[in-house]
Amino acid sequence: MATVLGCIADDFTGATDLAGLLARSGVRVSLRIGVPDTPPSDTAPFEVIALKSRTAPVAEAVAETGRALDWLRAAGAQRFFWKYCSTFDSTAEGNIGPVAEALMAALGTDQTIYCPAFPENGRSIYMGNLFVGEQPLAESPMKDHPLTPMRDSNLMRLLEPQVTRPVGLANHLTVAQGAGALAARLDALARDGVAHVVVDAVADADLHVIAEACRDLPLMTGGSAVAMPLPGLYLRDGLLAADAPGVTVPALADKAVVLSGSCSAMTRAQVATYMATGAPAHQLDPLHLADHGPEAALAWLGAQDLTRAPLIYASAEPAQVKAAQDTLGTARAGEVVEAALAACATAARDAGARRFVVAGGETSGAVTQALAVDRLDIGAEIAPGVPWTFCQSGGHPIALTLKSGNFGAEDFFATALAKLDTP
Ligand SMILES: Nc1ncnc2c1ncn2[C@@H]1O[C@H](COP(=O)(O)OP(=O)(O)O)[C@@H](O)[C@H]1O
Numbered sequence: 001m002a003t004v005l006g007c008i009a010d011d012f013t014g015a016t017d018l019a020g021l022l023a024r025s026g027v028r029v030s031l032r033i034g035v036p037d038t039p040p041s042d043t044a045p046f047e048v049i050a051l052k053s054r055t056a057p058v059a060e061a062v063a064e065t066g067r068a069l070d071w072l073r074a075a076g077a078q079r080f081f082w083k084y085c086s087t088f089d090s091t092a093e094g095n096i097g098p099v100a101e102a103l104m105a106a107l108g109t110d111q112t113i114y115c116p117a118f119p120e121n122g123r124s125i126y127m128g129n130l131f132v133g134e135q136p137l138a139e140s141p142m143k144d145h146p147l148t149p150m151r152d153s154n155l156m157r158l159l160e161p162q163v164t165r166p167v168g169l170a171n172h173l174t175v176a177q178g179a180g181a182l183a184a185r186l187d188a189l190a191r192d193g194v195a196h197v198v199v200d201a202v203a204d205a206d207l208h209v210i211a212e213a214c215r216d217l218p219l220m221t222g223g224s225a226v227a228m229p230l231p232g233l234y235l236r237d238g239l240l241a242a243d244a245p246g247v248t249v250p251a252l253a254d255k256a257v258v259l260s261g262s263c264s265a266m267t268r269a270q271v272a273t274y275m276a277t278g279a280p281a282h283q284l285d286p287l288h289l290a291d292h293g294p295e296a297a298l299a300w301l302g303a304q305d306l307t308r309a310p311l312i313y314a315s316a317e318p319a320q321v322k323a324a325q326d327t328l329g330t331a332r333a334g335e336v337v338e339a340a341l342a343a344c345a346t347a348a349r350d351a352g353a354r355r356f357v358v359a360g361g362e363t364s365g366a367v368t369q370a371l372a373v374d375r376l377d378i379g380a381e382i383a384p385g386v387p388w389t390f391c392q393s394g395g396h397p398i399a400l401t402l403k404s405g406n407f408g409a410e411d412f413f414a415t416a417l418a419k420l421d422t423p
């Protein structure tokens with residue numbers, strides 16, 4: 001089926017987040033890991049390409065996104081969505097703005113919108129300022145993010161240094177008046193030459209207004225939530241067949257593994273909660289891994305009953321992470337952990353595991369690559385923004401969930417595994 005909306009996401013967990021919200025509609029969503037080497041075939045109405053471009057050099061991110069755009073156009077898409085983090089993770093150089101401008105140039109469009117709001121996960125925008133729960137972005141834990149510390153909460157000020165053309169705002173007073181008022185505001189801003197429009201949203205109802213007003217723009221940009229109403233609107237517009245088939249959940253053996261490389265506060269709580277259920281667990285120590293490799297972890301895993309879904313985790317308190325980073329360097333500490341979790345993933349698969357719960361964005365990249373997964377079908381959501389996905393690895397059908405560090409409730413791991421049996 002020709003693709004109706006072509007989406008490009010700047011990281012893997014963000015891509016499954018977007019795909020999961022689109023799949024709430026029941027319409028088939030397909031997610032490609034990286035830009036496919038082959039021309040489009042067996043395409044879905046919603047195609048998402050997951051890139052690992054959030055912190056890549058700007059030129060690299062722009063080039064990779066351009067390749068993704070070309071592939072999605074070949075798949076038939078005429079409308080496009082650029083997905084970045086709901087906390088607007090970026091630096092003064094990019095990559096949100098430069099990629100958006102490059103996409104706009106390629107699509108020949110003079111205006112796009114920016115809406116990272118995700119009310120279900122506590123992200124809202126008012127008068128152009130982004131909030132995480134009740135805290136302005138710059139006062140939230142995101143101020144200390146290791147790669148993209150967010151030290152300003154104002155999206156216009158964050159975006160301005162990243163783009164060459166004027167930035168403006170469509171504020172909540174306009175959005176509250178409905179799609180017609182928002183469309184009129186966007187037109188007025190376009191007449192004034194404003195290319196980049198931040199749009200306020202504090203609730204899902206605002207996202208519906210925005211999607212309604214912007215659904216025919218060549219390019220929309222934002223977090224996952226503003227794309228969520230699009231399938232329903234496209235169905236209404238006749239762009240999508242109502243009987244578009246959903247994803248078929250494969251029959252999977254119940255052997256499972258949980259792999260956690262995220263050190264976020266929420267993931268640490270999820271690790272503790274899962275261990276409290278009595279699940280077998282093994283902690284990775286980056287210093288040990290740097291000297292001896294993952295053999296001890298692999299030996300532990302090899303002795304486990306995979307029907308009990310053992311947990312292997314490196315998740316640690318900030319002081320422990322800092323100690324490992326001080327000794328090994330930040331990059332090396334991350335690499336040894338990611339390599340070990342990747343090795344555990346393939347070992348678990350070879351031992352019969354068919355269900356994988358993975359916590360952490362970088363971790364998800366490492367595990368997905370090790371499992372040589374190139375395409376995911378999107379299934380049921382476990383928590384807002386975290387779906388089960390289905391794919392092939394090593395000739396076997398497997399289920400994989402890639403959880404962003406900040407997402408999910410404390411019982412996420414057990415809930416995820418239970419959900420596969422009760423769709
Ligand atoms: N104990 C640890 N010490 C140092 N680095 C760690 C430790 N545990 C995990 N890491 C690394 O921290 C990074 C966590 O990033 P990521 O997987 O993206 O999680 P999140 O989504 O929470 O940001 C990974 O590179 C991981 O390998």
Ligand SMILES: O=C(O)[C@@H](O)C(=O)COP(=O)(O)O
Binds near residue numbers: 011015223
């Ligand atoms: O929009 C979001 O918050 C997520 O989809 C996302 O991008 C997550 O990134 P990580 O926290 O780095 O996994």
